[in-house]
Amino acid sequence: MTPFDGFLADSDAVAAAMVARDGTILEANRALERLLGSTASIHEIVVPAHGPVVTDLLAEAGPSWHSVQAGLVRRSGDMVDCKVWALAQDKGVLMLAEPLRAPGEKLNALLLELNSDLLGARRELAAKNRRLRELDELKSMFLASATHDLKTPLTSILGFAELLGEEGLSPEARRMALTIENSAHRVLTMINDLLGAAQIMTGELRLERSQTDLVASVRGALEAIQPAAWASRVTISRHGPDSAVAFVDERRVLQTLDNLLSNAVKYSRHGGHVDVTCEVRGPNIAIAVEDTGIGIPIEEHQQLFGRYFRASTAIELGIVGTGLGLANARSFAEAHGGSLECISEPGVGSTFTLVLPQGSVDS
Amino acid sequence: MTKNLNVLVVDDSDDLRDLICMVIDRHPGGWKVVATAADGRQAIDVARASQPDVVLLDISMPVMDGMQALPLIREAAPEALVVMLSGYPVATAGQGALNAGAHGYLEKSDLVKTLIPRLERILNAPSLVRR
Numbered sequence: 001m002t003p004f005d006g007f008l009a010d011s012d013a014v015a016a017a018m019v020a021r022d023g024t025i026l027e028a029n030r031a032l033e034r035l036l037g038s039t040a041s042i043h044e045i046v047v048p049a050h051g052p053v054v055t056d057l058l059a060e061a062g063p064s065w066h067s068v069q070a071g072l073v074r075r076s077g078d079m080v081d082c083k084v085w086a087l088a089q090d091k092g093v094l095m096l097a098e099p100l101r102a103p104g105e106k107l108n109a110l111l112l113e114l115n116s117d118l119l120g121a122r123r124e125l126a127a128k129n130r131r132l133r134e135l136d137e138l139k140s141m142f143l144a145s146a147t148h149d150l151k152t153p154l155t156s157i158l159g160f161a162e163l164l165g166e167e168g169l170s171p172e173a174r175r176m177a178l179t180i181e182n183s184a185h186r187v188l189t190m191i192n193d194l195l196g197a198a199q200i201m202t203g204e205l206r207l208e209r210s211q212t213d214l215v216a217s218v219r220g221a222l223e224a225i226q227p228a229a230w231a232s233r234v235t236i237s238r239h240g241p242d243s244a245v246a247f248v249d250e251r252r253v254l255q256t257l258d259n260l261l262s263n264a265v266k267y268s269r270h271g272g273h274v275d276v277t278c279e280v281r282g283p284n285i286a287i288a289v290e291d292t293g294i295g296i297p298i299e300e301h302q303q304l305f306g307r308y309f310r311a312s313t314a315i316e317l318g319i320v321g322t323g324l325g326l327a328n329a330r331s332f333a334e335a336h337g338g339s340l341e342c343i344s345e346p347g348v349g350s351t352f353t354l355v356l357p358q359g360s361v362d363s
Numbered sequence: 364m365t366k367n368l369n370v371l372v373v374d375d376s377d378d379l380r381d382l383i384c385m386v387i388d389r390h391p392g393g394w395k396v397v398a399t400a401a402d403g404r405q406a407i408d409v410a411r412a413s414q415p416d417v418v419l420l421d422i423s424m425p426v427m428d429g430m431q432a433l434p435l436i437r438e439a440a441p442e443a444l445v446v447m448l449s450g451y452p453v454a455t456a457g458q459g460a461l462n463a464g465a466h467g468y469l470e471k472s473d474l475v476k477t478l479i480p481r482l483e484r485i486l487n488a489p490s491l492v493r494r
Contacts, residue, residue, distance in 0.1 A: 151471075152450060153378065155471050156378035158475075160382060
């Protein structure tokens with residue numbers, strides 16, 4: 001019983017034949033007949049140039065497999081390069097023919113495979129991109145409506161707290177109303193930070209510029225921070241010209257000033273002081289907010305403007321925050337062609353400087 | 364300062380409606396809230412009945428929102444100035460409202476301090492045709 005009697009006889013993949021030492025084909029399987037056609041002798045299907053090698057292979061066939069490379073002639077008349085194997089058996093020599101692919105053919109086959117892989121990957125990528133865009137849109141819509149819904153009751157709280165503060169109440173009650181106003185204002189700031197961050201991340205940030213008096217903006221921001229400053233016993237002073245006009249998005253600038261002042265007060269110890277200085281520096285206007293607060297360690301300065309980053313000094317003291325305010329503020333500043341930088345020393349204080357180009361209507 | 368204005372306040376939030384009413388009633392020039400409504404459909408009927416000088420119209424409301432109600436309110440009370448109110452900033456939705464026929468657009472923030480001054484500014488805008 002030879003392998004030939006078993007699977008080889010019926011194989012469609014491996015061309016095999018039982019060959020006599022003189023080359024006569026005693027038995028051939030289906031695969032061989034399909035590949036090379038019916039033939040009486042091995043010599044008829046070997047390319048003449050390779051005849052001798054195959055003859056030698058046959059003659060020297062022994063108990064272990066040996067092989068040579070030879071061209072075999074196909075039924076169709078064309079030549080197929082093969083590795084020809086021979087193993088001595090009782091009946092004769094078992095020979096196998098393994099078609100070799102030409103190097104060029106191998107490369108072609110590989111390229112075809114890679115190409116179809118690539119097409120598949122591209123389709124998958126396109127589908128995933130579509131899904132991502134859908135999710136992104138959903139997220140934006142959700143964020144917009146969530147913040148809108150959150151702001152409504154907050155506006156109500158803030159409004160009534162303000163009205164309450166104006167009623168003839170005891171000093172104790174007035175202080176409570178002020179605290180309510182403070183906290184509500186902080187939540188409103190956090191919501192605005194979230195919405196701002198979402199807009200920046202999805203590239204929806206669009207500046208609405210107009211000629212704005214930055215000194216008036218600073219005055220407005222200072223007025224808004226008064227309740228919080230009062231509650232923390234922090235005094236605030238302002239220096240600089242009476243007006244300084246720049247072509248900026250007033251709303252975003254106010255948001256930035258709110259953020260800087262809110263930080264200055266938040267991170268200041270009781271009895272501390274915040275100083276706001278405006279000055280014209282060539283084509284730019286610089287607004288510096290200096291506090292005598294807990295400061296930021298030097299090794300954290302680089303990360304300070306990163307999204308969600310909160311300084312260790314802040315976390316240690318359990319001060320609440322989203323970590324988005326400074327990231328947004330810097331994005332707004334840079335969108336104007338300006339900058340936001342920080343100098344700080346732990347235990348001494350921090351100075352944040354916002355620089356905005358004065359710009360012109362044509363810029 | 365414009366005196367003795369009759370105002371219609373339309374907003375689906377009870378609290379904000381109350382707040383706006385309180386702020387307006389404090390106005391030294393005798394502004395008065397003559398009517399309120401909680402959705403666009405209600406607003407049209409109330410506007411027709413009360414014929415106010417100013418309508419403060421919230422945008423996002425159930426049943427019928429402010430933008431849909433706007434032309435119908437203007438039809439019901441042609442002499443009224445309609446100012447849209449919204450939680451969204453001017454930059455986002457302001458121009459759309461103006462294009463649709465509103466006389467002004469206010470963002471619902473810092474109402475106690477700024478509602479009246481901003482309304483005064485809209486009332487005194489040079490683009491408004493005086494009756």
